[in-house]
Amino acid sequence: xxxxxxxxxxxxxxxxxxxxxxxxxxxxxxxxxxxxxxxxxxxxxxxxxxxxxxxxxxxxxxxxxxxxxxxxxxxxxxxxxxxxxxxxxxxxxxxxxxxxxxxxxxxxxxxxxxxxxxxxxxxxxxxxxxxxxxxxxxxxxxxxxxxxxxxxxxxxxxxxxxxxxxxxxxxxxxxxxxxxxxxxxxxxxxxxxxxxxxxxxxxxxxxxxxxxxxxxxxxxxxxxxxxxxxxxxxxxxxxxxxxxxxxxxxxxxxxxxxxxxxxxxxxxxxxxxxxxxxxxxxxxxxxxxxxxxxxxxxxxxxxxxxxxxxxxxxxxxxxxxxxxxxxxxxxxxxxxxxxxxxxxxxxxxxxxxxxxxxxxxxxxxxxxxxxxxxxxxxxxxxxxxxxxxxxxxxxxxxxxxxxxxxxxxxxxxxxxxxxxxxxxxxxxxxxxxxxxxxxxxxxxxxxxxxxxxxxxxxxxxxxxxxxxxxxxxxxxxxxxxxxxxxxxxxxxxxxxxxxxxxxxxxxxxxx
RNA sequence: GGUGGUAUCGUCUAGUGGCCCAGGACGCUGGCCUCUCACGCCGGAAACCGGGGUUCGACUCCCCGUACCACUACCA
Numbered sequence: 001x002x003x004x005x006x007x008x009x010x011x012x013x014x015x016x017x018x019x020x021x022x023x024x025x026x027x028x029x030x031x032x033x034x035x036x037x038x039x040x041x042x043x044x045x046x047x048x049x050x051x052x053x054x055x056x057x058x059x060x061x062x063x064x065x066x067x068x069x070x071x072x073x074x075x076x077x078x079x080x081x082x083x084x085x086x087x088x089x090x091x092x093x094x095x096x097x098x099x100x101x102x103x104x105x106x107x108x109x110x111x112x113x114x115x116x117x118x119x120x121x122x123x124x125x126x127x128x129x130x131x132x133x134x135x136x137x138x139x140x141x142x143x144x145x146x147x148x149x150x151x152x153x154x155x156x157x158x159x160x161x162x163x164x165x166x167x168x169x170x171x172x173x174x175x176x177x178x179x180x181x182x183x184x185x186x187x188x189x190x191x192x193x194x195x196x197x198x199x200x201x202x203x204x205x206x207x208x209x210x211x212x213x214x215x216x217x218x219x220x221x222x223x224x225x226x227x228x229x230x231x232x233x234x235x236x237x238x239x240x241x242x243x244x245x246x247x248x249x250x251x252x253x254x255x256x257x258x259x260x261x262x263x264x265x266x267x268x269x270x271x272x273x274x275x276x277x278x279x280x281x282x283x284x285x286x287x288x289x290x291x292x293x294x295x296x297x298x299x300x301x302x303x304x305x306x307x308x309x310x311x312x313x314x315x316x317x318x319x320x321x322x323x324x325x326x327x328x329x330x331x332x333x334x335x336x337x338x339x340x341x342x343x344x345x346x347x348x349x350x351x352x353x354x355x356x357x358x359x360x361x362x363x364x365x366x367x368x369x370x371x372x373x374x375x376x377x378x379x380x381x382x383x384x385x386x387x388x389x390x391x392x393x394x395x396x397x398x399x400x401x402x403x404x405x406x407x408x409x410x411x412x413x414x415x416x417x418x419x420x421x422x423x424x425x426x427x428x429x430x431x432x433x434x435x436x437x438x439x440x441x442x443x444x445x446x447x448x449x450x451x452x453x454x455x456x457x458x459x460x461x462x463x464x465x466x467x468x469x470x471x472x473x474x475x476x477x478x479x480x481x482x483x484x485x486x487x488x489x490x491x492x493x494x495x496x497x498x499x500x501x502x503x504x505x506x507x508x509x510x511x
Numbered sequence: 512g513g514u515g516g517u518a519u520c521g522u523c524u525a526g527u528g529g530c531c532c533a534g535g536a537c538g539c540u541g542g543c544c545u546c547u548c549a550c551g552c553c554g555g556a557a558a559c560c561g562g563g564g565u566u567c568g569a570c571u572c573c574c575c576g577u578a579c580c581a582c583u584a585c586c587a
Contacts, residue, residue: 012587047586112585124513126583157585175516184514184583192585200587224515224582247516250580254522257579305536309524313535332517332524335580339522342537352550392549402549417547453546467546479548 003241005037006214009063009070010204012044013055016277016286017062019338020219020251020260023303027248028217029068030304030326040211041073043084044204046197053280062274066296067319072211080211085203092198095206095236096158096191104235105190108137109149109156126186129164155194159187160201160232168227173215173246173328180227188228201225205232208243217246220335221259246328249307250335260338262286270340274299293395294343298350302343306336316349348394356387363399370400372407381406384489388481402480406490409498410476417478419509421468427503429466430473432459434499443492449484473502 009025011017017025032039041063043056060075072078082088099105108127110118114136119125132139137159138146150156166182190202198206208216226245233242251260254268265272265286276288289299301317309332310317310325317325351359360383367374367382374382385406392402413422436455440448456466468478474486474495487495 189585221581315536334517345537464546471547483546
């Protein structure tokens with residue numbers, strides 16, 4: 001009885017894909033994969049005024065980066081194309097005509113100015129059964145006049161004819177049945193002759209029907225127009241094959257009120273776009289998760305948990321696990337405030353659990369960016385160094401800050417650590433330490449540690465002071481991995497050289 | 512203003528009438544570990560919007576109020 005699952009993600013190419021849109025795409029994808037269905041990418045470019053060059057390419061690249069696969073679309077092809085609405089004019093024209101002929105819609109000549117005037121004149125003005133009798137349309141004008149106006153090239157729109165006082169029921173998989181009285185839905189514009197294009201509402205219904213979409217999974221902002229869509233399916237006589245509706249809760253601002261917007265990212269300092277976006281008109285650059293050093297799996301995982309939960313305590317999910325566990329029953333009805341700190345934590349988790357060698361590959365370009373020739377170091381050396389520091393980073397970009405000492409000897413030493421750990425007698429102690437290290441044959445971490453610590457103990461030196469001064473000369477500051485692990489990896493010569501440089505360059509802070 | 516939706520720790524959330532004097536996670540915080548910074552481990556503070564019902568029993572069901580969100584374009 002159930003038809004094949006076919007879902008669509010239908011963005012408008014009016015700018016970069018917003019993170020909320022990404023979440024919608026993700027849920028569509030998860031549901032499609034879970035049910036062995038198809039994921040369609042449809043470009044809704046029915047507003048010629050808002051077209052932005054590059055936006056469509058951006059959408060494709062972003063979805064690809066995140067691993068949200070598309071089965072049918074402009075790039076992928078498919079049997080239900082074209083997948084770009086601006087290329088479907090002929091189709092829409094045919095269905096507009098059908099509606100007109102069936103008396104389900106009518107032609108209206110009211111100009112935007114006339115409508116504005118009416119809205120000012122009448123409180124809560126709405127183009128509907130109560131008001132259309134006083135407007136300029138094919139219901140009030142004689143047929144000859146209508147024909148004359150059209151022939152004269154007068155711009156017009158086609159509006160749906162809504163029967164008042166009908167109970168319209170929208171069945172939503174997350175919210176249950178929502179009932180609205182048709183008297184509050186207006187005679188929406190379905191088609192505008194000015195650009196020979198339908199509006200979203202008409203195009204959406206026609207395309208979903210023709211593309212045999214089984215589930216319309218979209219943001220909650222569409223819920224208020226869902227009754228109109230139901231009425232459109234009825235007007236076309238497609239009620240029986242109408243798709244199942246699912247309205248996802250919105251992504252909200254972290255602070256304050258309202259939907260998450262581009263501005264919030266700028267204001268609060270986190271990306272609201274998956275990829276960096278260069279606005280072709282304003283030249284503005286908006287930061288992206290990818291460029292910020294996020295792993296796509298972490299972004300996906302984080303987004304999935306915004307509005308959905310597994311019903312268990314598990315929080316880390318691979319895409320495959322999400323596909324397996326996802327369900328609308330466990331989707332929240334409530335909008336979710338976007339919490340950047342939690343997103344950061346997810347990335348940290350993914351970085352920590354990442355294979356050291358894989359992380360090293362990601363890090364190599366960063367090395368080059370900082371003027372380090374990666375070929376100077378063996379893969380093993382790079383791999384082991386990132387392995388040692390990965391527990392203290394949240395982003396790919398943090399690797400360099402934490403691991404640079406493995407590749408470049410410190411030239412500056414942290415003043416606050418000098419103050420705390422570099423005393424008058426420290427240089428002498430460090431000279432003695434060099435002698436001790438020179439005597440170590442096997443620099444393996446545990447062995448070197450035993451010898452050095454034994455020396456500290458036998459000479460009744462202060463463990464914290466000696467070790468931190470040692471660390472200061474090698475790392476440049478008092479932080480980082482276990483000292484003897486560092487020493488093992490860098491080798492005896494390099495360690496001794498660094499201690500010598502430290503003795504020469506570090507001057508005690510005199511107060 | 513109108514219509515619709517939603518309402519559990521600061522945030523994401525579990526909870527589908529008794530298992531809840533409400534569980535997990537992020538963040539915050541005390542401690543342990545320790546040569547440092549992290550990680551890790553052990554602890555802590557922190558919530559059922561208000562009022563009426565229904566019921567032997569409500570975080571859970573109903574109603575009212577309140578708050579918040581969305582929509583209210585020839586944009587999507």
